[in-house]
Structures are given as C-alpha cells and as structure tokens.
Amino acid sequence: MVKHLFKLIWNKKKQNFLLFSEIFVSFLVIFGVFTFGVYAYKNYMAPMNFEYEDVWVISYTNPLKTENTDSLELFYSTVKQNIKAVPGVIEASYQSANFPFSMSMMTGNIKANGRDINPVNIYDIDDDYAKVLNAKMVEGRWYNKSDAVNNKVIVINKKLKETIFGSGSAVGKYVDGENAKDGKRIIGVVEDLKTEGDYQTVGYGAYRRLDTAGFKWIGTMLVKVKPGADAAFEGRLYKTMANSLKNSNVEIEHLNNKLTSKNKFTLVPLIILSIVAAFLIINVALGLFGVLWYNINKRRGEIGLRRAIGATGDSVSWQLVGESLILATFSLLIGSFFAVQFPLLNVFDLPAIVYVISILLAVIFIYLLVLICALYPGKQAANIYPAVALHEE
Numbered sequence: 001m002v003k004h005l006f007k008l009i010w011n012k013k014k015q016n017f018l019l020f021s022e023i024f025v026s027f028l029v030i031f032g033v034f035t036f037g038v039y040a041y042k043n044y045m046a047p048m049n050f051e052y053e054d055v056w057v058i059s060y061t062n063p064l065k066t067e068n069t070d071s072l073e074l075f076y077s078t079v080k081q082n083i084k085a086v087p088g089v090i091e092a093s094y095q096s097a098n099f100p101f102s103m104s105m106m107t108g109n110i111k112a113n114g115r116d117i118n119p120v121n122i123y124d125i126d127d128d129y130a131k132v133l134n135a136k137m138v139e140g141r142w143y144n145k146s147d148a149v150n151n152k153v154i155v156i157n158k159k160l161k162e163t164i165f166g167s168g169s170a171v172g173k174y175v176d177g178e179n180a181k182d183g184k185r186i187i188g189v190v191e192d193l194k195t196e197g198d199y200q201t202v203g204y205g206a207y208r209r210l211d212t213a214g215f216k217w218i219g220t221m222l223v224k225v226k227p228g229a230d231a232a233f234e235g236r237l238y239k240t241m242a243n244s245l246k247n248s249n250v251e252i253e254h255l256n257n258k259l260t261s262k263n264k265f266t267l268v269p270l271i272i273l274s275i276v277a278a279f280l281i282i283n284v285a286l287g288l289f290g291v292l293w294y295n296i297n298k299r300r301g302e303i304g305l306r307r308a309i310g311a312t313g314d315s316v317s318w319q320l321v322g323e324s325l326i327l328a329t330f331s332l333l334i335g336s337f338f339a340v341q342f343p344l345l346n347v348f349d350l351p352a353i354v355y356v357i358s359i360l361l362a363v364i365f366i367y368l369l370v371l372i373c374a375l376y377p378g379k380q381a382a383n384i385y386p387a388v389a390l391h392e393e
Contacts, residue, residue: 019291022284023331031339034358034365036270039350040199049191050100050133052255054229054278056240058083059098063248067236069212076215083223086240088233090224092130098126098324100195101258104296110156111204112164112175112183120160120204124214130190131209140171140188143209144277147187153183163188175206175393190306197262281369288324288373302360324374325367331392332363 040222064075068085076094083092095103096123109118129135130142138158147153155174170186177183192202210218225233234252241250343352 005363011234019288020324020327020331022287023328023366023370024356026172026284027279027282027332027362028338029280030365031335031362033273034351034361035272035342035354036273036300038357038361039201039354040266040270042354043194043201043350043378044198046194046202048194050135050193050195052133052259052352054225055100055104055132055255056223056225056229056234056237057253057255057258059251059253060219060221060241060248062216062219063245064290069215072210076218079241080221082240083221083237086237088229090136090226091131092221092223093128094126094215094218095129095220095222096218096222098120098123099222100193100255101197101262102264108206110160110164110175110204115164116191117160117204120206122216123205123207124210125207126210127243129189132222133193135193136191138189138191139169141189142188143207147209149238151209151211152184154286155188155207156186156282157188157190157202157207159193159202160204160206161186162195163204175240184260189259197259197266199263199266206374285369285373288370289376321371321374325368327368328370332366336363 004124034340064072080092080094083089094260096106098106099196105268106122107119108122109116110120111117123129126145127145127147130137138161142155143153156170156175157216164175165172165173170189173186174183175186190205190207191245193205194200223237225237238250238252242248302382334361339362340346341352343355
C-alpha cells in the first residue's frame with residue numbers, strides 16, 4: 001500500500017512540487033518560531049536569583065565640580081546615608097548605569113586559566129549591592145570595607161566561574177594575571193543574576209568594587225524599600241535626593257516597570273514572527289485543502305473504479321490522507337536536514353537541546369496541520385458513489 005502511494009505521488013510530482021515547497025518553507029519558518037519560543041521559555045523558567053520587587057532606581061547627575069576623589073567619596077557617602085535615613089528605606093547601593101533591566105551594557109574580557117572569556121558583563125557596585133538585591137553567594141564573600149585598601153580583588157558570577165574553573169573552587173585564584181601583582185584575586189562567587197529580563201539568558205558577570213574615582217561618573221543608586229511604598233513615600237524620597245544633590249536632575253524608576261519594558265524587547269519580535277508564521281500557515285493550509293479538493297474532482301473516475309472493485313470508503317479516504325502525509329514526510333526530511341545544521345554548526349550559540357526540541361515540535365505541528373487539512377477532503381472522497389463517478393467518467 002505504501003509503495004503504491006509512493007508511485008502515485010511520483011507520477012504526479014509536477015503537481016505536488018508546489019505543495020512540497022510550501023510545506024518545506026512552512027517547516028523552516030515554524031522551526032524558527034519554535035526555536036525562539038523554546039529558548040525564551042527555557043530562560044523564563046530559570047530563577048532570577050535576586051529580589052527586584054520593591055527595589056527602586058534613582059538616577060541623577062553629578063553636580064560637583066571638584067576633582068578631589070576623597071571629597072567625592074565623603075559627599076556621596078553622606079547622600080547615601082540621607083537616603084537610608086528616610087523611613088521606609090531598607091538599604092541602598094550605588095551602581096553603574098547597567099543596573100538590572102536597564103538598556104545599558106558595559107562589557108569587557110577576562111583572562112584566566114588559559115582562557116580569554118569575552119564578552120563579560122562588568123558591573124561597578126558598592127558594598128551594599130548584594131544586600132539590596134538579596135543576592136546569594138555560591139562561595140566566598142561579598143565586598144566589605146576591608147577591600148577599600150585593595151582594589152586587586154573581584155567577585156564573579158557562577159557561570160563565569162564554571163566556564164573558567166569548572167567544578168573546582170575559584171576563591172583565592174586570579175584573573176587577568178597569575179599573581180597579586182599582575183591580576184585580581186577572586187574573593188567570592190555570586191549566583192547568576194538574571195538582570196536582562198525574564199526571557200534572556202544569564203551572561204558572564206564580573207562585579208568590581210567602586211573606588212573613590214568612580215564617583216565622578218556614577219549616576220545610579222538602587223534603593224530597597226518596604227513593601228507597600230506609595231506615591232507619597234516616593235515624593236519624600238525624591239525630595240530627600242533633590243535636597244542632597246542641588247542642581248541635579250533626579251529621576252526615580254521601579255524595577256518592576258523596568259522589567260516589563262525589558263521583556264517587551266524580547267516578546268515583540270517573537271509576536272511579529274508568530275504573526276508572519278500564522279499567515280504563512282493559513283496560506284499553506286488553504287493551499288493544501290484546495291489541492292486535495294481539486295485532486296478529488298480530477299480523480300473521481302479513479303475513486304469510482306476503486307469503489308466499484310470493492311474498496312471501502314474508509315480505505316479511499318485514508319489513501320488521500322496517506323498521500324498527503326507521505327508528501328509532508330518528504331518535505332520534513334529535507335527541512336530537518338537544514339534544521340539539524342543549526343546545532344551542528346552552533347548557529348546563534350544556543351544550546352543544542354533548544355534546536356532538538358524545536359525540530360520535534362515543528363515536525364509534530366506540520367503533521368497535525370497536514371492531517372487536519374486532509375481529513376475533510378478524504379471524507380468527501382469516501383462519499384463518492386461508484387455508479388455516479390463512473391457514469392460521469
């Protein structure tokens with residue numbers, strides 16, 4: 001039976017080529033959509049590993065004209081204490097502009113253990129950063145005041161540690177050099193903080209302690225507030241910051257809102273791609289349905305003859321469905337060949353499992369689409385009466 005179906009499809013290869021091409025292109029588009037979707041879902045299910053609720057971001061401009069670093073440090077230390085003194089503020093921390101869910105990035109490279117890792121997200125922070133976000137340490141410790149006399153230390157995230165040192169300990173080892181003179185000693189490894197949004201993967205991260213010179217260009221403070229803080233509290237916080245920084249532009253944002261905005265940059269392309277794919281699938285479905293309907297009308301004599309020599313309606317129906325599924329199988333085999341190249345060539349640097357799952361989902365989707373589109377024309381073919389069909393012939 002299968003051999004017979006192959007022969008029928010081959011004898012009408014010119015008629016089936018367009019349908020074959022439509023299914024092939026549809027598979028590749030659906031594969032792309034599923035790849036994007038599976039990757040986003042995989043990232044969404046990964047934990048944040050920090051608390052962003054009730055964390056606000058205060059952005060400001062530096063109003064001081066002095067170049068004296070000690071004066072800058074003293075001044076901004078006082079500003080921070082004023083903010084922490086506001087009733088309802090739990091903790092505060094200075095950070096570079098690439099705070100969680102921001103649109104800013106600061107990257108560099110780190111060399112260690114014979115490897116050059118690039119890009120690495122670089123974060124300039126102070127001693128209270130981990131407290132504000134409730135970030136957990138995997139090993140070692142976070143920065144404290146004792147590190148003020150030594151800027152040759154660094155904290156890295158878990159992903160960077162595993163890439164460089166594997167399962168071994170990283171604390172006490174050096175990056176960007178082999179000793180205390182040339183490199184920086186790792187004092188701690190922090191959990192991977194998913195600061196790029198729900199649907200983005202965690203990158204390599206290195207956290208540098210702000211030195212006195214850093215206050216000349218720093219312009220962001222993270223503030224952990226008590227749950228339920230309202231607009232009135234935000235007004236008091238703004239007033240305190242504005243009074244502490246005369247002639248400075250002050251702006252307060254909530255990390256909850258920043259997360260929503262950040263997620264849109266991932267979801268909008270996925271939604272657009274899904275809409276384009278949906279139109280393509282509708283066209284393919286209509287084309288498949290129309291071709292099968294046309295084939296039934298063109299093959300009424302053949303169908304009538306099969307019924308006349310004893311073929312049942314179900315066998316005729318499943319013959320047409322089987323032809324469609326076999327044609328889809330040819331398209332999927334060719335499409336899968338191209339899709340498999342993505343994990344083999346490591347295209348887009350995505351995990352291989354993402355591509356494998358996407359290929360399986362795309363195959364299942366195309367088979368279901370073809371089956372649904374072929375069932376009704378197949379049923380109509382089963383209802384053709386032999387005498388009527390042969391008489392028309």
